[in-house]
Amino acid sequence: MEYIHSLFNTTIKEPTAITVGKFDGIHKGHHLLTSDIIAKESLGLKSCMITFTNSPRIALTDDKSPTLITNKERVFMLDNNGLDYLIECPFNKQLMETDARSFIEYLVNNLNMKYMVAGSDFTFGYKGAGNVTLLKGLADELGFELKIIDKIKLNDRDISSTYIREELTKGHIDIVNEMLGYEYFVWGEVVHGAHLGHTIGIPTINIMPEASKLVPKFGVYVTTIDFDGRIYHGVTNVGTKPSVSDANIVGIETHILDYNGDLYGKFVKVTFVSFLRPEMKFNSIDELKAQMSKDKATAKDFFNKR
Numbered sequence: 001m002e003y004i005h006s007l008f009n010t011t012i013k014e015p016t017a018i019t020v021g022k023f024d025g026i027h028k029g030h031h032l033l034t035s036d037i038i039a040k041e042s043l044g045l046k047s048c049m050i051t052f053t054n055s056p057r058i059a060l061t062d063d064k065s066p067t068l069i070t071n072k073e074r075v076f077m078l079d080n081n082g083l084d085y086l087i088e089c090p091f092n093k094q095l096m097e098t099d100a101r102s103f104i105e106y107l108v109n110n111l112n113m114k115y116m117v118a119g120s121d122f123t124f125g126y127k128g129a130g131n132v133t134l135l136k137g138l139a140d141e142l143g144f145e146l147k148i149i150d151k152i153k154l155n156d157r158d159i160s161s162t163y164i165r166e167e168l169t170k171g172h173i174d175i176v177n178e179m180l181g182y183e184y185f186v187w188g189e190v191v192h193g194a195h196l197g198h199t200i201g202i203p204t205i206n207i208m209p210e211a212s213k214l215v216p217k218f219g220v221y222v223t224t225i226d227f228d229g230r231i232y233h234g235v236t237n238v239g240t241k242p243s244v245s246d247a248n249i250v251g252i253e254t255h256i257l258d259y260n261g262d263l264y265g266k267f268v269k270v271t272f273v274s275f276l277r278p279e280m281k282f283n284s285i286d287e288l289k290a291q292m293s294k295d296k297a298t299a300k301d302f303f304n305k306r
Contacts, residue, residue, distance in 0.1 A: 001078060001079050001080075001083050001084065001085070001086055002084065002085050002086070003075060003086050003088070004085060004086065004087045004088070005053075005087075005088060005089065006087075006089055007050065007087055007089035007095070007106075008089075008094065008095075008106070010087060010110065010111065011110050011111070012046065012048065012085065012110070012111045012112050013112060014045075014046045014112060015044065015045050015046065015112050015114040016045055016046045016047070016048045016085070016111050016112050016113050016114065016115070017036075017037040017040035017045040017046070017047050017048065017113075017114065017115040017116070017117070018037065018048045018049075018050060018107055018111065018113045018115070018116050018117075019033040019034065019036070019037050019048075019049055019050070019116065019117050019118065020049075020050040020051075020107075020116075020118070020122075020124065021033070021050075021051060021118075021119070021122070022051060022052055022055055022056060022057070022161075023049070023051050023069075023074070024055065024067050024068050024069060024161040025067075025068030025069050025161050025164055025180060026069060026074065026077060026078075026180075027159055027160075027161065027164060027179050027180045027181065028152050028159055028179060028180065028181040029119060029149075029151060029152050029159050029160075031181055032149050032152070033117050033118070033119065033149060034047075034049060034078075034081070034083065036117045036147065036149070037049070037083075037115070037117055038081070038082045038083060040115055041082070041084075043115075045114055045115055046084040046085060047082070047083050047084045047085065048083075048084060048085040048086075048087065048111060048113075049078070049083060049085070049086050049087070050087045050089070050107075051074070051086070051087070051088050051089075052088065052089060052090065052091040053071055053088055053089065053090045053091070054090060054091050055067060055091070056091050059091050059096070060096075065165060065214070066165075066211075066212055066213055066214035067212050067213065067214060068161055068164060068165060068168070068184075068214055069213075070187075070210050070212055070213050071088060072187070072210075073185070073186075073187045073213075074086075074088075075088075076187050076269075096126065097126055098125065098126060099125050099126045099129070100124055100125025100126065100129050100130025100134060101125070101130075101134075101138065102125075103124055103125050103130070104124070104130070104135070104138045104142065105142065108142045108143075108144060113144050114144050114145065115144060115145045115146075115147075116135075116139070116144055116145070116146050116147070117146075117147045117148075117149060118132065118135065118146075118147075118148060118149070119148070119149055119150075119151065120132060120148055120149065120150050120151060121151065122135070122148075132148055135148075136148075154175075154178065154179055159179045163179065164176055164179050164180065165214055167179070168184065168214060168216050168217070169214070169216075169217055170217060171216060171217030171219055171275045171278075172275075173216060173221065173272050173273070173274060173275050174274070174275075176216075176272075177272075177273075183224075183271045183272060183273055184216065184271070184272045185269050185270060185271040185272065186207060186209050186213065186215065186252050186269075186270050187267065187268070187269045187270075188207040188208065188209060188210075188252075188267065188268070189207070189265065189266070189267050190205045190206065190207060190263040190264050190265065190266050190267075190268055191206050191207070191208055191264070192206070192264060193206035193251070193253065201289075202255050202289065202292050202293070202296070203255065203260055204253045204254055204255045205225075205253070205254050205256065205263050205268065206251055206252065206253050206254075207251070207252040207254075207268070207270060208249075208251055208252075209250065209251075209252060215238050215250060215252065216238050216272055216275075217238070217275075217278075218238055218239035218240070218278065218279040219237075219238060219239065219275060219276065219277055219278045219279050220235060220236065220237050220238075220275075220276040220277050220278075220279065220295055221235070221236045221238065221272045221273065221274065221275055221276060222234075222235060222236075222272075222273045222274040222275075222276060222298075222299045222302050222303075223235065223236040223254060223270050223271055223272055223273055224270075224271045224273060225254060225256050225268055225269070225270055225271075226268065226269040226271065227263065227266055227267070227268040227269070228266075232256045232257065232258070232259050233256075233257045233258075233299065233300070233303045234254045234255055234256045234257055234270070234299065235254070235255050235257070235276070235292075235295045235296055235298075235299040236252060236253065236254040236255075236270055236272070237252075237253045237254075237279060238250075238251075238252055238279070239251075239279035240279075241253065241279075242279070242280075242281040252270055254270055255292065255295075255296065257296065257299060257300060257303075273302075274302060276295060276298060276299070277295075
């Protein structure tokens with residue numbers, strides 16, 4: 001996959017199949033769009049996703065809620081899925097003030113767009129003036145094929161990044177994973193913590209999520225941990241660790257079952273499989289250790305039955 005950081009300075013000579021959007025979370029609906037353009041390789045088209053370094057939702061509204069996927073996580077996730085081009089451009093003044101027609105003309109003339117796929121609620125151009133009706137007219141006029149895909153629903157509600165964020169903050173990880181079509185994850189570098197886990201015989205690894213990343217509801221989860229080409233089982237605490245710290249810093253702390261190696265400085269993927277319990281404050285380290293031992297046993301039992 002070729003990773004490009006600019007839209008208006010980019011030219012692609014090969015004929016392309018394109019989809020455009022923020023793709024926060026890359027949920028099931030987004031997957032339909034990406035898999036559709038990747039499938040056009042059989043027709044000689046290069047697949048191209050156009051997305052943004054910053055969220056249009058945040059740039060244009062007062063909604064400052066965190067994102068489901070960071071820019072680094074998106075590249076990590078898409079790198080080996082068959083996509084030819086990922087254009088990740090800033091949602092800046094130039095882009096915001098480009099009118100709808102000019103935006104599509106640029107895709108045709110500079111990115112050699114021969115095919116485009118979009119969701120039924122797709123809007124584009126200055127103040128979101130462009131919609132699917134306009135897009136259909138431009139497709140006929142400018143000579144590219146257009147496909148519109150309807151929204152996917154769950155519980156009589158459209159699957160959307162907003163819906164997923166709501167369920168994630170409630171700890172409903174099963175519903176979140178169903179809407180995503182994969183298990184929610186945090187990807188990051190293992191950093192040093194307080195080393196309490198080693199002291200009490202239950203070693204852990206720590207990841208500090210980016211400020212823009214929405215973490216699940218504070219609590220303990222059954223997880224898998226992916227690094228060095230292998231997948232391990234684990235149990236993860238999301239939160240501020242109130243039993244041992246007053247710093248109120250949100251972290252991802254994971255005990256990896258049946259592993260005791262040094263992972264400092266490595267990048268790992270922690271995937272959330274099932275919610276166990278809310279985060280708790282214990283009166284002593286012995287109480288904390290006892291509960292962590294119970295969580296380990298519960299996680300092992302979960303994977304044994306899976």
